[in-house]
Amino acid sequence: MSEGGALLLDVRDVEKHFGGIYALNGATLAVEAGEVHALIGPNGAGKTTLIHVLSGALQPDAGQVRFAGHDLARRAMHHRVALGLARSYQITNIFPRLTVLDNLTIAVQGRTRDWGSSFRFWKPFSVDGGIVAEAQALLEQVGLVGLGARRAGQLSHGEQRSLEVALALATRPKLLLLDEPMAGMGPEESERMVALIEQLARQLTILLVEHDMDAVFRLADRISVLVGGRVIATGSPEAIRADAEVRRAYLGDSA
Numbered sequence: 001m002s003e004g005g006a007l008l009l010d011v012r013d014v015e016k017h018f019g020g021i022y023a024l025n026g027a028t029l030a031v032e033a034g035e036v037h038a039l040i041g042p043n044g045a046g047k048t049t050l051i052h053v054l055s056g057a058l059q060p061d062a063g064q065v066r067f068a069g070h071d072l073a074r075r076a077m078h079h080r081v082a083l084g085l086a087r088s089y090q091i092t093n094i095f096p097r098l099t100v101l102d103n104l105t106i107a108v109q110g111r112t113r114d115w116g117s118s119f120r121f122w123k124p125f126s127v128d129g130g131i132v133a134e135a136q137a138l139l140e141q142v143g144l145v146g147l148g149a150r151r152a153g154q155l156s157h158g159e160q161r162s163l164e165v166a167l168a169l170a171t172r173p174k175l176l177l178l179d180e181p182m183a184g185m186g187p188e189e190s191e192r193m194v195a196l197i198e199q200l201a202r203q204l205t206i207l208l209v210e211h212d213m214d215a216v217f218r219l220a221d222r223i224s225v226l227v228g229g230r231v232i233a234t235g236s237p238e239a240i241r242a243d244a245e246v247r248r249a250y251l252g253d254s255a
Contacts, residue, residue, distance in 0.1 A: 005033035008175055008205055009054070014063030015229075016049055023049040024060070025229035031175065036197070036206045038216045041226035042250055047209045050226065051179050054207075055087045056080045068174060084174030088164045088181060096153030100144060100163055103152050104135035107170035135170070142166040142196060158189030162196065175205045182212045194218060217241070225250055 009031035016024040023046045031037045039047055052058040054065060056077035065072040067085055075083075095103050108131045139148055142162040147155065152163060161181055168176055181197070182190045194215050200206060201219070210216050216223065217237045224234040227249045233240060240246055 005035065007031075008033040008068060009207070010064075010066040011050075011054070012064045014050070014053060014060045014065065016046075016053060016058060016060050022229050024053065024063075027063070027226065027230055029224055029231055029234075031205060031207055032222075033174075033205050035221040036201045036208060036219050038208045038210060038220035038223045039226055040210070040213070040216055040223060040250065045226045046229040047226055048179055049229075051087060051177050051207075051209060054080075054177060055085065081171050081173075084172070085177070086168040086171045086173035086175070087177035088161070088168050088179060094152045094160060094163055094167065096151065098152060099149055100139065100152050100155065101132070101135055101148035103163060104138050104166055104170060105131050107167045108134045108138075111171050138166040138169055141169065141199075143192060156189070158185050158192060161185070161189075161193060165196065165200075169200075173204060175207060176200065178206060178208045178210070180209055180211060182210060182215055190215065 007030055009029070011027060011029040014024050014027045015022065025046075027046065027050055029037075029039070029050075039050070041047055049058065053060050054067075054072075056072070056075060056079075059074075067080070068083060070083055072080060095106070098106070136148065139145055142165055144155075144159060144162055144166070147159065152160065155163060165176075165178070165181065178197070181193050185193065190212065197206065197208070197219055208216070208219060220237055222234060223237055223240045224231050225240065225243075225246050226232075232249060233243050233246050235243070
């Protein structure tokens with residue numbers, strides 16, 4: 001857990017609308033290096049839209065996003081990855097017909113390629129033992145040792161989410177965006193994911209979007225609450241629990 005660091009992600013007054021509906025309406029967020037920063041809020045608050053804006057999947061209609069001192073305006077997704085910004089998706093995003101190890105070797109190899117040119121992914125991975133060794137180390141890091149030869153589509157839901165985290169880690173990120181990593185998991189799989197995030201938090205900065213409040217209050221150094229497309233509060237887990245506006249808007253009187 002972080003005790004505070006330099007500003008890594010600076011989001012100011014971001015707006016995103018779809019027709020007359022504002023998914024983001026002046027969203028402002030600051031993430032410090034080394035922290036786990038949780039973003040919570042009710043369904044439809046704009047959390048996933050904000051993650052899309054940060055990753056480059058969507059362009060904002062107004063506002064500014066800076067990462068590691070770089071203005072992200074008009075930067076493509078792969079440029080953001082190269083700067084150290086990686087994400088996992090709310091819906092698992094893997095190559096289901098390839099083996100687990102092949103998924104990761106492709107991701108590791110992709111990091112070393114010129115993204116502006118055509119990929120030559122399909123050379124034999126055996127000719128580059130360093131790529132395979134890094135992929136195997138990632139399998140171990142996320143708890144998938146022994147599953148490298150299995151097709152990714154045959155993994156359990158929780159294992160697929162762990163693989164997706166490993167794919168993001170293959171880019172060697174400075175900031176990892178996790179969009180509801182516990183979605184659809186049972187208690188045992190959720191506990192394994194929480195333990196993985198706790199491990200990753202010792203190494204890199206994490207922005208976590210999650211509905212599981214037990215996990216959020218266990219993992220987060222700071223929490224921001226997004227309601228109606230804007231951040232209404234940011235603070236420590238204790239401060240957020242005690243915030244009257246947050247309790248009314250999201251946590252409820254029983255929080």
